[in-house]
Amino acid sequence: MTRRDFFKHTLKGLGGIVLAQGLGEIFRPVAGQASLKPVRWVFLVDTYKCIGCGFCVKACKLENEIPFEANVSRTWVERYVVTKERKVFADTPKEARNGFTTGKVDLGMGRYRDIKNNEIEKAFFVPKLCNQCDKPPCVQVCPVGATYKTGDGITLVDREWCIGCGYCIMACPYGMRFIHPVIHVAEKCNFCYHRITQGKKPACVLACPVSARRIGNLKDAVDPVSKVILTQRVETHKGEYGTKPQVYYIGLSVEVR
Amino acid sequence: MHVFRPLIVVLALAGTILIVRNFIVPSDFGVHESGYMYGWYRKSNEGEWKAVKVKYQGKEYCQDCHAESDQQVRSSRHNLIECENCHGPALEHPSNPAKLAIDRGRELCLRCHTHLAYPTSKRSEISGIDAESHNPGGDCVGCHNPHQASKPH
Numbered sequence: 001m002t003r004r005d006f007f008k009h010t011l012k013g014l015g016g017i018v019l020a021q022g023l024g025e026i027f028r029p030v031a032g033q034a035s036l037k038p039v040r041w042v043f044l045v046d047t048y049k050c051i052g053c054g055f056c057v058k059a060c061k062l063e064n065e066i067p068f069e070a071n072v073s074r075t076w077v078e079r080y081v082v083t084k085e086r087k088v089f090a091d092t093p094k095e096a097r098n099g100f101t102t103g104k105v106d107l108g109m110g111r112y113r114d115i116k117n118n119e120i121e122k123a124f125f126v127p128k129l130c131n132q133c134d135k136p137p138c139v140q141v142c143p144v145g146a147t148y149k150t151g152d153g154i155t156l157v158d159r160e161w162c163i164g165c166g167y168c169i170m171a172c173p174y175g176m177r178f179i180h181p182v183i184h185v186a187e188k189c190n191f192c193y194h195r196i197t198q199g200k201k202p203a204c205v206l207a208c209p210v211s212a213r214r215i216g217n218l219k220d221a222v223d224p225v226s227k228v229i230l231t232q233r234v235e236t237h238k239g240e241y242g243t244k245p246q247v248y249y250i251g252l253s254v255e256v257r
Numbered sequence: 258m259h260v261f262r263p264l265i266v267v268l269a270l271a272g273t274i275l276i277v278r279n280f281i282v283p284s285d286f287g288v289h290e291s292g293y294m295y296g297w298y299r300k301s302n303e304g305e306w307k308a309v310k311v312k313y314q315g316k317e318y319c320q321d322c323h324a325e326s327d328q329q330v331r332s333s334r335h336n337l338i339e340c341e342n343c344h345g346p347a348l349e350h351p352s353n354p355a356k357l358a359i360d361r362g363r364e365l366c367l368r369c370h371t372h373l374a375y376p377t378s379k380r381s382e383i384s385g386i387d388a389e390s391h392n393p394g395g396d397c398v399g400c401h402n403p404h405q406a407s408k409p410h
Binding site: 047048049050051052053054055058059062063064081098099100101102103117120121122123124125135136139140145146147148149150151156158159160161190193194195197198200201203206207209210251 | 290299307308337339345378
């Protein structure tokens with residue numbers, strides 16, 4: 001074989017391989033694409049609709065087996081009462097697992113503030129849950145790889161792998177994480193991953209009587225929740241931290257921390 | 258020669274750690290979809306989370322057997338409330354549990370029906386009571402039928 005022939009054969013061979021791969025990329029079977037339907041779970045909260053009944057917190061705790069009487073929860077509801085003198089009172093008595101059954105605002109340490117109706121300028125409820133950030137700081141700090149972001153955007157905790165060091169609890173700017181009182185590993189909201197991957201709504205969304213809480217897929221153009229997020233005016237919590245939170249709020253107010 | 262002895266010990270130690278690690282770390286532990294920073298984990302854990310048991314089943318699960326109650330609630334303003342909000346999660350009812358623990362307490366009703374006159378919140382539009390003056394301590398279900406949510410009977 002001459003040198004010229006050697007180069008000819010090599011080039012033909014390489015060309016054939018590259019072409020075959022390129023065609024494979026272009027003519028991929030349609031069935032394969034359908035199974036890879038892109039999903040990015042997002043949440044939409046309408047604070048105008050929320051009535052502070054706390055059924056979401058109750059459902060969450062029972063669905064996800066967080067001891068009901070323990071003062072920790074994957075989700076909670078906050079109440080903000082702003083007076084005409086521009087004073088802000090906020091509380092979330094027992095994470096609102098029993099709702100808001102009194103007008104007295106819990107100031108902590110057993111103190112309550114009874115605010116008269118004519119003193120109130122505005123008052124509203126804000127449900128809180130994990131923001132399933134695009135850039136979750138809680139995942140970055142995990143020293144053992146026990147917490148991670150799935151392909152569909154949910155941050156999960158591996159209970160087998162977690163050593164309970166608590167770094168992630170410190171890292172979350174939203175205070176979403178806590179140590180599970182029974183299992184003693186990091187615990188957090190995961191949009192009820194076992195439900196949404198089966199086509200069911202998260203327990204809090206199901207329990208909400210006024211549709212203040214909704215879940216959607218941001219990568220689905222016809223999804224009603226993505227439509228609201230993309231076409232209406234929505235806001236997220238603490239954007240300044242650069243975590244790219246994916247729980248969107250309608251009617252978020254400056255008082256909300 | 259004596260200077261190489263510690264080196265051999267260190268190499269043996271490193272080797273042992275690598276061998277042990279090979280057995281302890283599962284084969285599916287590694288970098289996945291979200292990259293090294295956010296996706297370094299044990300892949301089979303996703304399946305473990307997906308396998309968690311569903312407890313809240315939703316209205317559709319109840320309506321076939323409890324058609325009468327379903328119709329009652331449907332025609333009332335409590336239509337928007339899930340059965341399980343008051344009756345508790347269905348789990349695998351009726352096989353397990355056979356009976357659900359119904360919350361008939363006053364506190365349950367007060368979640369929505371304590372009147373809070375909050376402007377900019379829909380809460381103020383729900384017909385509510387002052388819990389301290391409206392039959393304090395009494396059970397709401399003594400006079401009101403939660404399935405028919407209207408005036409007392």
